[in-house]
Amino acid sequence: DISIFDPAVYFVDWDDEVSSILRQKAAMLQQRFDEQKRRSTERISELNEQLQNARFSANRKDMLLDALMQKHGYKNEHTLEQMFEQQMQDRRIKLAKEAEAKRTAMQRKSMSNVGKIVSAVTTARKAFSRNAKLDKCGHCGNALMPDALFCRKCGFERKCGSAKVVEADRCGCGNVYLPDAVFCRRCGTKRK
Numbered sequence: 001d002i003s004i005f006d007p008a009v010y011f012v013d014w015d016d017e018v019s020s021i022l023r024q025k026a027a028m029l030q031q032r033f034d035e036q037k038r039r040s041t042e043r044i045s046e047l048n049e050q051l052q053n054a055r056f057s058a059n060r061k062d063m064l065l066d067a068l069m070q071k072h073g074y075k076n077e078h079t080l081e082q083m084f085e086q087q088m089q090d091r092r093i094k095l096a097k098e099a100e101a102k103r104t105a106m107q108r109k110s111m112s113n114v115g116k117i118v119s120a121v122t123t124a125r126k127a128f129s130r131n132a133k134l135d136k137c138g139h140c141g142n143a144l145m146p147d148a149l150f151c152r153k154c155g156f157e158r159k160c161g162s163a164k165v166v167e168a169d170r171c172g173c174g175n176v177y178l179p180d181a182v183f184c185r186r187c188g189t190k191r192k
Contacts, residue, residue: 147176 074080135144139156147170149158169177171184177191184191 146178147174 069076069080074083135158136142137144137151137154137156137158140151140154142151142153144151144158150156151158171177171187171189171191173184173187173189175184175186177184182191183189
């Protein structure tokens with residue numbers, strides 16, 4: 001048992017009143033010290049118990065993890081991490097391949113649509129060139145469309161040719177019919 005202060009050790013010629021006050025003060029300090037010591041001991045015991053419980057829980061989790069890993073054929077945590085990384089890499093590769101396949105399919109579809117459009121335009125140009133002789137601009141030599149009043153290249157006004165279209169060759173919407181046209185290419189009205 002530890003005592004903080006014993007006034008008897010330092011006894012000097014004190015009167016009884018001073019000795020009594022010193023003894024009371026020493027007793028009070030000893031009581032505070034003992035109370036603090038008791039609380040500290042209790043706290044240390046609580047912390048040791050919590051530490052023991054935490055160690056027990058950690059050991060239990062390690063045992064369960066080891067049992068699970070053995071059940072599924074994993075040797076250690078490193079093997080498990082490698083397997084997880086491999087699965088993630090495989091998933092990334094699979095997603096990239098799917099995205100590439102979708103992109104390729106979309107490109108094929110758009111290319112087939114482009115091919116259809118190019119084919120239609122080429123066919124229309126061939127039909128138009130077989131059936132219509134285009135006038136040329138007197139200023140720059142550019143081919144003029146049948147309904148053109150001005151050259152689309154230089155802006156020069158058309159002087160002669162099919163710009164003076166007979167009213168029967170013009171649709172009500174203002175479009176000039178192509179020589180072989182049965183319907184208007186702008187509004188779809190049947191030619192009269």
